[in-house]
Amino acid sequence: MKQSVGAKTLATPTPVWLVGTYDESGKPNIMTAAWGGICCSQPPCVTVSLRKATYSYAAIEQRKAFTISIPSEEQAAQADFVGIVSGRDVDKFAACGWSAVKSDLVDAPYVQETALVVECRLLQIVELGLHTQFIGEIIDIKADEAVLGEKGYPDITRVKPMIWDTAHRGYYGIGTFLGAAWSIGKSVSTG
Amino acid sequence: MKQSVGAKTLATPTPVWLVGTYDESGKPNIMTAAWGGICCSQPPCVTVSLRKATYSYAAIEQRKAFTISIPSEEQAAQADFVGIVSGRDVDKFAACGWSAVKSDLVDAPYVQETALVVECRLLQIVELGLHTQFIGEIIDIKADEAVLGEKGYPDITRVKPMIWDTAHRGYYGIGTFLGAAWSIGKSVSTG
Numbered sequence: 054m055k056q057s058v059g060a061k062t063l064a065t066p067t068p069v070w071l072v073g074t075y076d077e078s079g080k081p082n083i084m085t086a087a088w089g090g091i092c093c094s095q096p097p098c099v100t101v102s103l104r105k106a107t108y109s110y111a112a113i114e115q116r117k118a119f120t121i122s123i124p125s126e127e128q129a130a131q132a133d134f135v136g137i138v139s140g141r142d143v144d145k146f147a148a149c150g151w152s153a154v155k156s157d158l159v160d161a162p163y164v165q166e167t168a169l170v171v172e173c174r175l176l177q178i179v180e181l182g183l184h185t186q187f188i189g190e191i192i193d194i195k196a197d198e199a200v201l202g203e204k205g206y207p208d209i210t211r212v213k214p215m216i217w218d219t220a221h222r223g224y225y226g227i228g229t230f231l232g233a234a235w236s237i238g239k240s241v242s243t244g
Numbered sequence: 245m246k247q248s249v250g251a252k253t254l255a256t257p258t259p260v261w262l263v264g265t266y267d268e269s270g271k272p273n274i275m276t277a278a279w280g281g282i283c284c285s286q287p288p289c290v291t292v293s294l295r296k297a298t299y300s301y302a303a304i305e306q307r308k309a310f311t312i313s314i315p316s317e318e319q320a321a322q323a324d325f326v327g328i329v330s331g332r333d334v335d336k337f338a339a340c341g342w343s344a345v346k347s348d349l350v351d352a353p354y355v356q357e358t359a360l361v362v363e364c365r366l367l368q369i370v371e372l373g374l375h376t377q378f379i380g381e382i383i384d385i386k387a388d389e390a391v392l393g394e395k396g397y398p399d400i401t402r403v404k405p406m407i408w409d410t411a412h413r414g415y416y417g418i419g420t421f422l423g424a425a426w427s428i429g430k431s432v433s434t435g
């Protein structure tokens with residue numbers, strides 16, 4: 054018999070992504086987001102949800118673009134910092150010792166120091182309540198050569214993305230490999 | 245200098261969730277989904293994206309509801325199996341040795357054997373292309389007492405949710421604790 058925990062956003066796992074934007078003056082900014090995910094394979098799309106109060110919200114609306122820089126577990130302190138302060142008050146790139154790279158495909162900057170980045174063109178805005186969902190078409194994925202593995206795709210064990218634990222507000226790394234897809238399930242009988 | 249990997253759905257991490265539905269005859273079904281995430285805090289909302297070709301697609305449209313059962317890493321084989329076969333052909337609950345529990349809040353079933361489940365009322369449908377995004381309002385979260393931790397919330401180290409590695413098609417567990425939110429970032433200077 055399961056217990057009711059209430060109508061809370063406790064689905065898990067959720068990512069730790071840094072959303073990159075330019076403000077109206079052209080200043081680059083990043084903010085940490087855990088409300089997001091991939092939402093379509095063709096066209097390849099990803100979503101991030103932001104509160105209207107954030108500095109990044111207006112930036113995405115105006116520039117019709119955003120990036121996602123995916124920090125590694127070695128960058129947990131910076132990723133946390135980026136979620137604590139506002140781009141209105143602080144140059145977060147400078148504080149982290151990071152460089153903003155202007156995407157040559159979309160009107161938004163990404164973090165040079167994160168090994169994996171996603172460049173997105175704004176496709177759709179979905180108003181939901183406290184958060185607004187921005188759906189972006191993935192125009193390109195860029196990665197440092199050091200994290201590329203088989204097929205030239207990013208190797209998750211080198212990218213070392215983080216997990217956001219919303220229930221107890223902390224960060225976790227990626228753990229052990231559990232098995233290959235469309236393979237380990239074959240042990241289950243269809244009767 | 246980063247390398248272009250192409251316009252692919254390689255953002256990471258993504259979840260491993262089992263979407264629960266009733267078909268038109270009332271037969272319970274589940275399917276594995278990795279395209280999804282939390283998308284709003286108030287009202288609490290979560291998204292899953294499905295292809296029109298799936299058996300679950302029509303079920304959500306008709307019943308205006310779905311659940312998310314979150315498998316643990318010990319359930320990796322079943323979670324993989326559920327993503328291999330179609331509910332048109334196979335009773336996936338029976339094959340996994342799992343029981344379908346009828347939600348008393350929404351018109352959808354969840355998996356008794358997964359320790360954490362999310363009950364959702366369909367709020368919005370967003371057509372994107374190959375995938376359609378279903379946005380559900382979280383009506384309740386239910387959990388086995390064994391996985392509850394501080395504040396009565398699910399403890400991620402007991403729930404042991406899985407990560408889907410889309411780049412190389414495999415499953416990973418949750419790794420080490422990296423730090424507390426709004427805390428480890430304070431080491432970054434704003435000065």
